[in-house]
Structures are given as C-alpha cells and as structure tokens.
Amino acid sequence: xxxxxxxxxxxxxxxxxxxxxxxxxxxxxxxxxxxxxxxxxxxxxxxxxxxxxxxxxxxxxxxxxxxxxxxxxxxxxxxxxxxxxxxxxxxxxxxxxxxxxxxxxxxxxxxxxxxxxxxxxxxxxxxxxxxxxxxxxxxxxxxxxxxxxxxxxxxxxxxxxxxxxxxxxxxxxxx
Amino acid sequence: xxxxxxxxxxxxxxxxxxxxxxxxxxxxxxxxxxxxxxxxxxxxxxxxxxxxxxxxxxxxxxxxxxxxxxxxxxxxxxxxxxxxxxxxxxxxxxxxxxxxxxxxxxxxxxxxxxxxxxxxxxxxxxxxxxxxxxxxxxxxxxxxxxxxxxxxxxxxxxxxxxxxxxxxxxxxxxx
Numbered sequence: 001x002x003x004x005x006x007x008x009x010x011x012x013x014x015x016x017x018x019x020x021x022x023x024x025x026x027x028x029x030x031x032x033x034x035x036x037x038x039x040x041x042x043x044x045x046x047x048x049x050x051x052x053x054x055x056x057x058x059x060x061x062x063x064x065x066x067x068x069x070x071x072x073x074x075x076x077x078x079x080x081x082x083x084x085x086x087x088x089x090x091x092x093x094x095x096x097x098x099x100x101x102x103x104x105x106x107x108x109x110x111x112x113x114x115x116x117x118x119x120x121x122x123x124x125x126x127x128x129x130x131x132x133x134x135x136x137x138x139x140x141x142x143x144x145x146x147x148x149x150x151x152x153x154x155x156x157x158x159x160x161x162x163x164x165x166x167x168x169x170x171x172x173x174x175x
Numbered sequence: 176x177x178x179x180x181x182x183x184x185x186x187x188x189x190x191x192x193x194x195x196x197x198x199x200x201x202x203x204x205x206x207x208x209x210x211x212x213x214x215x216x217x218x219x220x221x222x223x224x225x226x227x228x229x230x231x232x233x234x235x236x237x238x239x240x241x242x243x244x245x246x247x248x249x250x251x252x253x254x255x256x257x258x259x260x261x262x263x264x265x266x267x268x269x270x271x272x273x274x275x276x277x278x279x280x281x282x283x284x285x286x287x288x289x290x291x292x293x294x295x296x297x298x299x300x301x302x303x304x305x306x307x308x309x310x311x312x313x314x315x316x317x318x319x320x321x322x323x324x325x326x327x328x329x330x331x332x333x334x335x336x337x338x339x340x341x342x343x344x345x346x347x348x349x350x
Contacts, residue, residue: 002334004286057304111179111314114304127318129232129289129304139286141338143302145320145327152320159177163316 003130003142005037010063013039017046018070037144038137041126042067044146048120053160054080055115058089058131065093069100080104081163083113091133105167113163117156125153178305178317180212185238188214192221193245212319213312216301217242219321223295228335229255230290233264233306240268244275255279256338258288266308280342288338292331300328 009031015024027033045052045067052071059065059082072078080097084106087094098104107113117127128144130136147153184206190199202208220227220242227246234240234257247253255272259281262269273279282288292302303319305311322328 002330107316109314111310112316114311114315114317116304117318127304127320128302129291135286136289139284140289141282141287142289143292143331143334145302145322147320155177156318159318 001037001040001128001144001146003037003137003144004139005039005137006034007031007138008036008039009033010039010042010067013042013046014066014070017067017074038063041144044120044124044126045118046071047124048076050121051077051119052079053119053122053157053164054078055082055113055117055160055163056080056132057083057112057114057116058086058133059093059097060089060091060133061137062093062134064132065096068097068102072097072100072102078102079160079164081113081115081160081167082106084108085112093132105164105169107167108172115159115163117160119153119157119160122157123150123153124148125156127156176212176215176303176319176321178212178312178319179314180312181209182206182313183211183214184208185214185217185242188217188221189241189245192242192249213238216319219295219299219301220293221246222299223251225296226252226294227254228294228297228332228339229253230257230288230292230335230338231255231307232258232287232289232291233261233308234268234272235264235266235308236312237268237309239307240271243272243277247272247275247277253277254335254339256288256290256335256342257281259283260287268307280339280344282342283347290334290338292335294328294332294335297332298325298328299323300331302331 009029011027012024048071125147130142130144184204186202187199300322305317305319
C-alpha cells in the first residue's frame with residue numbers, strides 16, 4: 001500500500017466489524033467512503049480474530065485508534081508497544097487506548113522505539129514507513145507492506161516478544 | 176534485519192568492493208569488524224552491479240554515504256530521491272553525494288517524502304523503518320526487510336519511477 005491516501009470515511013467498515021450483517025446507517029460526514037490505502041489498512045486490521053500485536057513509534061490517528069478499540073471490545077487480545085518520548089505528544093491516542101483497558105508498554109531509553117508494524121493473528125505482518133498519524137496518512141509519501149510469509153512474520157513476532165518482555169514495567173528503573 | 180546495530184568498522188567491506196581480490200590493509204580504528212545488522216545492510220548495497228535506486232527521508236550516515244559513493248564511482252547508476260526539509264539538516268550527506276555527481280531529486284511539498292527504501296539492480300528491495308542516520312542505526316529499535324519477490328520489487332520500482340518523474344526539476348515551481 002502506498003500513501004498519501006485520500007481522506008475517507010471508515011464508519012461503514014467499523015459498523016460492519018462491530019455488528020456484522022446489520023446494514024450500516026449512512027454516515028452524515030462529507031467524506032467519500034471509497035477504496036483507499038487507509039480503508040485497505042483498516043480492513044486488514046479488522047480481520048483480526050484472536051490477537052493484534054502493535055509496535056508503533058507514533059500513534060495519533062483517531063480513526064486507527066477506533067479500529068483498535070473495537071477489536072479490543074470484540075475480545076481480540078491487543079498488545080501495544082510504543083515510544084516513551086512520542087506517546088505523550090499532543091494528539092497521541094495512547095492514553096485513550098490505555099483508558100479503554102488495552103495493555104501498553106514503552107521503552108525507557110533515549111533511542112527511539114521506531115518500529116511501525118502490526119501483526120494480526122500471528123499470521124499477517126503489516127509493516128513499513130508509515131507512522132499511524134493523520135499527517136502521515138494524508139500528506140506523506142509512505143509505504144506499507146502486507147506480508148503473510150511465515151519466515152518474515154516469525155522474525156517480527158520474535159522481535160515483538162523480545163521488546164514486550166524488555167519493556168515489562170517490572171524492569172523499569174526510577175533512579 | 177533488526178537494529179540497533181553494534182557500532183562496527185566497514186572499511187574491509189569497502190576496500191574489498193573497491194578492489195576485489197586485493198587483501199585489505201587492516202584498519203587502525205578501534206571498532207570491531209564483525210557481522211552486524213549494519214555490515215549486512217552494507218553488503219547488500221555493495222552487491223549492486225548496474226543500478227541503485229534510493230528513496231530516503233533522511234540520509235546522514237557517513238558510512239552508508241561512502242558505500243553509495245563507491246558504487247557510483249564503480250559505474251553503478253545511482254538515483255536518489257529525498258525529502259526537501261530533511262536534506263539540508265546538519266550532517267546530511269546529500270550535498271556530498273550531489274558533489275560527487277550523483278543525481279538527486281526532492282519534493283516541493285509540506286508533506287514528507289518519508290519512504291526509506293533502496294532497490295538494488297531492479298531485483299532486490301531493501302525497506303523498513305530505518306532512516307539512514309547513525310542515531311537510528313546505533314540507538315533505535317528499527318527493522319529492515321530484504322525482499323527479492325518480484326511482485327513487491329515491482330510495486331516499489333513503480334513507486335520510485337512515479338516519484339522520480341514527479342520530482343523532476345523541470346516541474347519545480349518558484350512562485
């Protein structure tokens with residue numbers, strides 16, 4: 001998938017994911033709801049049935065946060081690793097996701113946790129240059145690869161588990 | 176490939192690429208020359224024989240710039256697309272590469288040219304979260320995928336050609 005993506009409405013996608021089979025009420029917003037790089041990304045995420053592992057430097061896009069929250073509500077096990085310096089920036093969605101009960105861990109280093117990948121159901125890797133921000137989605141030249149090759153998925157899953165354990169709050173130091 | 180990478184000396188790799196077969200003189204620097212994520216990345220780049228297409232948001236790592244310059248001197252056709260706001264930052268290697276005669280093009284937008292990929296000989300795609308900066312290589316959590324699957328390579332080659340043409344200086348506006 002290549003970005004920038006035209007702005008688009010993803011209400012129909014979210015409604016269908018929340019209550020499959022129920023016809024979605026038309027959204028009153030003026031945005032088109034066509035097929036865009038963003039809608040394709042959201043569709044991939046919403047295909048999660050069991051787990052969603054997120055490793056994201058910067059996460060401020062409200063539309064993607066709603067998709068993640070919906071999966072969490074639907075019983076998908078969501079884990080999120082992020083960067084300690086970027087998670088507190090204005091517009092960050094991390095607080096909202098934590099508030100919703102999603103497990104979040106972050107680094108304690110001066111170096112950045114600069115990954116931008118997601119793993120759906122331990123079988124689909126979504127990775128690239130794209131930070132999950134509206135600016136990146138709508139204004140930047142970006143790429144996102146969707147890979148189901150087991151070799152790549154396993155390498156990124158292993159990296160996720162390493163980071164998840166390394167950033168376990170029981171390891172935090174306060175001195 | 177996952178980063179951060181231990182700091183390492185790539186002089187032996189560069190010397191071998193510059194004059195294949197000639198035994199490299201030992202480098203007096205104190206860095207180890209072992210197998211690291213950085214040395215693997217450099218090895219992939221130095222495998223180029225005909226072309227190297229670079230699409231890089233930020234490029235300030237002198238070691239990677241030396242590898243690119245060496246390929247250019249060896250007759251490999253190097254093309255580089257970068258971001259107009261980041262190419263002038265302190266430590267950027269873009270000026271040096273232009274000075275060496277390498278073709279560079281950049282955007283004219285407020286949105287970022289945020290890709291970080293390289294295509295070797297139109298057959299190997301190197302892409303991920305890694306900006307080509309020493310900070311990212313040595314301090315950040317980063318990933319780089321090396322993909323030879325024709326479908327992915329073609330998609331990124333097409334994106335490169337689109338951007339290369341869009342950023343042609345004959346299209347620049349000065350008003």
